[in-house]
Amino acid sequence: MSRDAIREAWCRVGYGVDFQGPRRVVVRAERGRKGVTLTPVTFAQDALGTGAVAVAMEPRESITQWLEVAFGSRSKALKVLPTVLDIQLPFAIEQCAYEFPILRRTAEGRTRALGVAARFVDLERTLARCAAAGLDPAVCDHEGLALWTQSITEMPGEAAGEGAVRVVAYRGTDRATLVIGAAGEYRSAHAVRLDDAAQVRRLVRAAGGEGVRSIAWWWAGPGAEDKSACASLLDTIGQEWACTVAYHRDPANFLARALATRLVTDGARRCNLRMGRLEHPAVRQARARGMRRAIAVALAGGVVLCGMNLAVSASVRGRGVAFDAAFRTAAVAAAGPVFGAAKGEQAVLIARREVAAQGLAAAPYQQYMDPIVSRVVHTVMEQAALENLIIEVLTVKPEKVVVHGRGRAWESAAPLAKALEAQGYGSTIQREDPLPDATVPFSVTAEARHE
Amino acid sequence: MNEQRTMTLLTVVAVVVWLIGLGWSVLTFRQLHAAGDQLHRRESALASMRALEAESLHYAAARARVRAESGQLAVPNDLAVAQLPGARTDEARMRRASLGEGWTQLTQDLVFDDVSIAGAMKLADVLESQRPPWRLAAVEIRALPHAPGIGQVAFTVTAIQAEP
Structure with a gap:
């Protein structure tokens, strides 16, 4: 919510700041139609107050933890996850800012989530350090997640197969961070001493599991510019695995780049631990604006x-x-x-x-308009002439027509009956046996159909 | 705090308006469902009434046309004498029936014995072609058994006339 609010409100341009002892590495990110433009800037010359600033919470002052709960429902999971995270934390969750930037349903219908937490005292310390440097960051990101997302964004690299482990080793001037992911997924981040080979091996084995087949080492940070030092460190660490070694471009501003990119873009694994009572006023206002808009x-x-x-x-x-x-x-x-x-x-x-x-x-008027009797008389006469019928008696009324006569053949009266049908009557024919002169007596009775 | 209260109030208002809209939609849906049946019945009744209106207009048109053609009627017996010279006819009294609104229907029976049937049919045509016409209301023709073309012919003719 807060990140969306930031992004919607004012974060088309943002700055990622990486504290390297007394030195600060700053990268400006601008989101445009063609993507994100990253520009390293010097701390003094850029007016950081005009844009959002993101700094990182180091792994020693924050924690990430994969959790799993038995609910498939997102809302139910979100109710339970803080309690589960609380159990995992070495301090009370009430003293912490926490988020769940990854929340996904498993094939078994459970919910797997990545919890990120930092104590408010550590956040306050970080903010105090920023304030001393003239900064008021709106976003306190997690360093391990930032390094991981930037690494896989810039160098998608190796296949995310089982046993394929990626290690992003950040070698700073005053600290080192090891981010370990396996099967294409972030696993954990640790503040380490890179010269402590045993610790590094233990962490890799713990994060990657026993089935680690190969490790892709990606070096970043100001210390990564000294490739020979990195190589000698790796010689002592990675003897037991097949390792490939690569270096991120511009390693000195890698973390600042990662923070700036995450600040201005949306996507998974984003988080902001500056929340609750420490929430930046601009974020609060942006959220209020979003709320008002909603x-x-x-x-x-x-x-x-x-x-x-x-x-x-x-x-x-x-x-x-x-x-x-x-x-x-x-x-x-x-x-x-x-x-x-x-x-x-x-x-x-x-x-x-x-x-x-x-x-x-109106019947008389209707009769006047439609001279049906005259029409029927003419029809009968015409049919008689056509079929050589001898008409003996013809009675025509609007409701009923009766024709008695004789025909030359058995079927001679049929056309007359049909013609009366066409005039709107229902007709029946009765015939008698032929007479000695071979004519067939018939009578046609037709009654008006009322429709 | 004040803003928080305003937001809460606005949210409540929005939710209430939404709920009213939703509730109203349900009611409208039910109304539409009921109105569909009612509309169907109304359409059916309107169609029936329009058919009756058309029938009524047809009757009115028939009356109007007859009245428009009204004028001096020819005398059927005079026409019969002209068309069937020498034919013996039974003199019958002309019957009158009021049609209302100042109009009368005249009915006359014309009965001819031993007359040429073709001649009688020609008389029928002449009666029908008069302006205003006499209409055949009934016809009965009985042919003589041993005299082809000759028989007894009875016409009932009617006409409509304005009452004097």
Whole structure:
């Protein structure tokens, strides 16, 4: 949270400061579209007050510890992890600033986390040292993690296979730090005396496990510029393993570079131990700004949600009103103002009754408009001429048509029946046995279909 | 401290607004669900009512057209005498039925014995083609068994006229 706040608020440009005894190594980092630009600067000339500053907590004043808890849930794990870390610490956790920069779920459904902690007294000491140098760092990073991330960022290097160990050996003017990782993952960081070969071997074996096959030594720090000294140290340390040796470029400002890079970029393994009562005011303000922004967004979201609901409700209501108005207009146009309080299906029933009455009253007019009797008489006459039918009796009314006659063949009356069907009648044919003159008596009865 | 209180208050307000929005969304969703069914029923009722409106308008249009064509009616018997000279017809009284709104329907039966059926059909055409027309309301034709083309023809004709 705090790191994000820093980054969002003002950390496009930041400074990493590495205290080397009385000397300070400073690197300026600027995050741009094409990545991070790193520039070594001299302490005096750069106005450090204008940007964020990160310093490192050395391994002797801080601790990293891998922990595992039986919860797969991140939130549950975060509740339990401080207690587990407390057990591992040699001092009370209430006296410490701590973070869990790595938190991941294992295949077994547990949570594995890297805890980073430093005592407030050590943080205060570091901050006092910074203040004496005219610095007020917003970020107190962990030196081991910084060295590790910078090493694997600059030199991804060897395969992260089982048994492949990377050691980042930082050789400063007043201290040495050994960072050990295996299988591509950070394991531990230690303040060491590099001339104590037995201690180094023990640490490598402890961190890398018994199955250490090969070790990639990466030298960094001002002391790494003396390659012959590094090589002779390694001769005494690394006899029992197959070692490859490499040197990071510009080793003198490696740590400052790492701190500056981590300050302006996001990613895993980032941490800031300056927290709680020691938290930098700018970080606190940035967090407050972030909080305010989050509240504003939430408020705006809530208002938008309410507005959308209002709009949807109004739209539904409006549609209902429009429907009612259209319905009422159609109803009055169909049947006049006869509905009273009737609505919906009830109003349709009333209208249906009214329109049926209108239909009865309008029947003479309908008949006038549609001279069906005349049309049917002509149809019958045309069919009689076409099929050589002899019509004996023809009765036509709008509702019913009856034709008695004789045809030349059994099927002669069928086209007449079909023609009446086409005029909207349902017809039946009755035939009798042929007469001596070979004609077939028939009668076609057709009744109007009501659809 | 004051700022802390303000932030807390704002957070509470934001949460409350969110909760109101969410609750309202649930209600709106339910309303929409119910309104969907109601809308479907309303659409169905409106479609029925519009069909009835169209039917009513059709009747009104028929009345309007008939009334627009209204005028002096020809006398059916006179037309029959002209079309079927020498035909014997039973004189029948013209029937009148009020249609309301100042309109009357006239109905006349024309019955011809031993008449040319083709001639009778021609008379029917003449009656229908008058302006205003006489419409055939019923027809009955009985052919004579041993006289092709000759028979008894009965027409019922109707017309609509404005009441004097």
